[in-house]
Amino acid sequence: MTQFSTITYPTPHADYSRYLDALSSGEIPRARELAKQLNITEGDLVACRQGVDTWAIKPPFQDVLAQLETVGEVMTITRNDEAVHETTGTYQTFSFMEKSGTGLVLSDDIDLRLFIAQWHSAYHVIENGRHSIQFFNANGLAVHKVYRTENTTAEKWDALISTFRDTTPAIPNFLPLDEQSPSADTTPEGFDHALFSQEWADLKDVHQYHGMLKRHGLSRTQALTQIGEQWATKLDKDSVANAITFAKECHCNIMVFVGNKGCIQIFSGEVNRLLIKGPWFNVLDPAFNLHLRVDLIADVWAIKRPSNDGIITSIEAFNSKGESILTLFGKRKPGNPELPLWSDIVERVINKQIPETQSALNSNASKEQK
Incomplete structure (x- = not known):
C-alpha cells in the first residue's frame, strides 16, 4: 500500500x-x-x-x-x-492541446472532449x-x-x-453561477437570417456548426427556432427514449453525447438493456449506463446538417434554460456517410411511430411504481 x-x-x-x-x-x-x-x-x-x-x-x-x-x-x-x-x-490515448486548454481521450470504450481550461x-x-x-x-x-x-x-x-495529492490544500472559493439564458424566440440585434440560412446550407463538416452559431450570436435553441423545418423539426418530449428504443430493436449502432461546461462524454455502439424507473429512462449495459430525467426535458429537435459526407442527422434534447441535455447520432467516422438505419429511425420518430417494446417498458415502469 x-x-x-x-x-x-x-x-x-x-x-x-x-x-x-x-x-x-x-x-x-x-x-x-x-x-x-x-x-x-x-x-x-x-x-x-x-x-x-x-x-x-x-x-x-x-x-x-x-x-x-x-x-x-x-x-x-x-x-x-x-x-x-x-x-x-x-x-487511453489522452492528448492535450496547450493553446486551447482542451484534451481528448479516444479509446474504444472511453471517448471524451475535455475543456480543461x-x-x-x-x-x-x-x-x-x-x-x-x-x-x-x-x-x-x-x-x-x-x-x-x-x-x-x-x-x-x-x-x-x-x-x-496536494499537501497544502485550501478551501476553494466557488463563484456564483450565471443562470441567465437567452429566449429561443429572440435573436441578437443585427441578426441576418438570410446569411445564417445560407451558411447552414453551406456547412461541410458538423464540427463547423458551433462556430457558425457563435458568429451569429445564437444559442442552440435560437438557431433551431430560426432555421426552419428544412433543417430542424421539433419533436415530442418522449422522442429521445423512442429513438434509443428503436435503436435497440433494430440493432443500430448509435452515438450518445452527454456534456456540461467542462466535458463531453460519448458512447458509440449498440444499446441493449433499457429500463424506465420513475422519471428516469435508463440504459443499463455492462460498459455503458445512461440515466435520463425525461420529466426535465423541455424541447427535443431532429436536426439535419449538410456535410461533405452527406446529410448528418441528430436528435437533441434541451432543458428549460435551452442547455443541451443529450445528443444522439448514428455511429459514424469522418469520411463515412450516415447509417441508413439511423436515418430511418429519425424519420420514424418524426412521424410519431412508437417502438414495439415501448409499451412493455412503460408497463414494467408502472408496475414498479405501484
Missing part, C-alpha cells in the same frame, strides 16, 4: 456539520441533489470533507489525466442536471469504499469523475494519488 505524504489541512469547512446532519437524516440522495438540498455547490460538498474522506488533487490536471492510462480499467461519469453518462474502459479544482474521494477522482469548474459544478473499479490496478491508482 502506498504511503501518502503528511498533509496540512485547512480550517474545517462551515458546511461540514450540515453535511453530517444530512447523512444522519435517512436516505442519502446523489451528490448533486444533496448539494442542492443544502444550498451549496457539489464542489463545496466535497471540499468541506477534506481530511475525512476527500483530499485535494493539485494541478496541472492534464498531467493527472495523462497518468490515468497506467491504472487500467476505470469508470467515467460525465453529467448535467438531467442526464448521467457512465462508461467503463481504459483512459474551465476546470478549477479536483479531489480524491472515498465514499462507501469507492475511490474516485472528481473534477470541478469555477462554479463548483462536477464536470467529470473517474472511478476505480474491481479491475483497476490498485497499486498504480495509489501511486497516481500519491503523486498528485
Whole structure:
C-alpha cells in the first residue's frame, strides 16, 4: 500500500456539520441533489470533507489525466442536471492541446472532449469504499469523475494519488453561477437570417456548426427556432427514449453525447438493456449506463446538417434554460456517410411511430411504481 505524504489541512469547512446532519437524516440522495438540498455547490460538498474522506488533487490536471492510462480499467461519469453518462474502459490515448486548454481521450470504450481550461479544482474521494477522482469548474459544478473499479490496478491508482495529492490544500472559493439564458424566440440585434440560412446550407463538416452559431450570436435553441423545418423539426418530449428504443430493436449502432461546461462524454455502439424507473429512462449495459430525467426535458429537435459526407442527422434534447441535455447520432467516422438505419429511425420518430417494446417498458415502469 502506498504511503501518502503528511498533509496540512485547512480550517474545517462551515458546511461540514450540515453535511453530517444530512447523512444522519435517512436516505442519502446523489451528490448533486444533496448539494442542492443544502444550498451549496457539489464542489463545496466535497471540499468541506477534506481530511475525512476527500483530499485535494493539485494541478496541472492534464498531467493527472495523462497518468490515468497506467491504472487500467476505470469508470467515467460525465453529467448535467438531467442526464448521467457512465462508461467503463481504459483512459487511453489522452492528448492535450496547450493553446486551447482542451484534451481528448479516444479509446474504444472511453471517448471524451475535455475543456480543461474551465476546470478549477479536483479531489480524491472515498465514499462507501469507492475511490474516485472528481473534477470541478469555477462554479463548483462536477464536470467529470473517474472511478476505480474491481479491475483497476490498485497499486498504480495509489501511486497516481500519491503523486498528485496536494499537501497544502485550501478551501476553494466557488463563484456564483450565471443562470441567465437567452429566449429561443429572440435573436441578437443585427441578426441576418438570410446569411445564417445560407451558411447552414453551406456547412461541410458538423464540427463547423458551433462556430457558425457563435458568429451569429445564437444559442442552440435560437438557431433551431430560426432555421426552419428544412433543417430542424421539433419533436415530442418522449422522442429521445423512442429513438434509443428503436435503436435497440433494430440493432443500430448509435452515438450518445452527454456534456456540461467542462466535458463531453460519448458512447458509440449498440444499446441493449433499457429500463424506465420513475422519471428516469435508463440504459443499463455492462460498459455503458445512461440515466435520463425525461420529466426535465423541455424541447427535443431532429436536426439535419449538410456535410461533405452527406446529410448528418441528430436528435437533441434541451432543458428549460435551452442547455443541451443529450445528443444522439448514428455511429459514424469522418469520411463515412450516415447509417441508413439511423436515418430511418429519425424519420420514424418524426412521424410519431412508437417502438414495439415501448409499451412493455412503460408497463414494467408502472408496475414498479405501484
